[in-house]
Amino acid sequence: MATGLSPVEFTANPGYATPAAYSVAQRGGTACSAGNGVVPQPGGTAPGYRGVTVLVLPDAVAQWDRYASIYKYVISGAGAPYGDAAAVVCFGRGTESSCTANILVGTVWIDVVMEGIMADADADDAAVAARVQPLLARVTQEVTRAGAPAPLWRPPADAGNWVQLNALQGPGADIGDLEAGLSRLAVLVAPRING
Numbered sequence: 001m002a003t004g005l006s007p008v009e010f011t012a013n014p015g016y017a018t019p020a021a022y023s024v025a026q027r028g029g030t031a032c033s034a035g036n037g038v039v040p041q042p043g044g045t046a047p048g049y050r051g052v053t054v055l056v057l058p059d060a061v062a063q064w065d066r067y068a069s070i071y072k073y074v075i076s077g078a079g080a081p082y083g084d085a086a087a088v089v090c091f092g093r094g095t096e097s098s099c100t101a102n103i104l105v106g107t108v109w110i111d112v113v114m115e116g117i118m119a120d121a122d123a124d125d126a127a128v129a130a131r132v133q134p135l136l137a138r139v140t141q142e143v144t145r146a147g148a149p150a151p152l153w154r155p156p157a158d159a160g161n162w163v164q165l166n167a168l169q170g171p172g173a174d175i176g177d178l179e180a181g182l183s184r185l186a187v188l189v190a191p192r193i194n195g
Contacts, residue, residue: 029057036116050095050116054139060109067102067109074102081133082140083110090128094121097128101136105143112139 024031035051057063068074068085076085083105090099097117103110114135119128 024055024057027057027059029055031055048095048116050118051114052135053113055111056143057109057111059107060104061107064104064109071102082136083144088129088132088136090125090132092128093123094119097123099128099132101132103136103140105140108143110139110143112136 031054033051033053035049038046038049064085068076068087071087073089074085074087075081080086081088082101083103085104086101088099088101090097092098095116095118097119098113098115099117100114101110101112103112112135114132117128117131119131123131
């Protein structure tokens with residue numbers, strides 16, 4: 001894999017800070033990336049960019065089933081190169097080589113995008129895939145070792161009665177409305193977080 005990569009604040013990365021990426025965290029997942037300092041453009045690429053991004057989404061079997069029904073190159077079961085099912089697609093050559101991998105481990109969906117792999121310009125897709133194999137195996141191993149994710153915290157049904165943030169949408173709304181709503185939310189949430 002490419003050397004010289006440093007962790008990047010995922011949500012500060014304009015190439016990957018999309019509503020879809022934020023939704024992973026909202027569903028209890030995680031997102032991380034590492035790059036060479038070149039900032040990718042929205043859509044995830046830029047000349048000279050080298051990096052890797054990993055999204056991990058728990059409780060994603062229904063989403064995975066839909067994905068697998070659309071993309072026929074998904075390999076499931078004993079033949080899967082990683083996890084319980086996987087689809088790895090590599091393309092490009094040399095500094096433009098990149099791979100995407102979607103892996104199902106139990107109920108967890110892992111999405112890995114690697115760009116600027118620095119493979120030999122004469123390498124075919126299989127050689128590029130072999131180059132990223134150690135990273136994909138390690139990511140799969142770490143997610144497997146992490147075990148089942150904790151259930152998501154859900155606000156109580158009466159949370160809407162406590163926090164009326166929609167009052168801030170009108171021209172007459174003021175910061176006092178927000179502060180009062182957040183104070184009530186803190187009283188409601190703190191015992192669940194701390195206890």
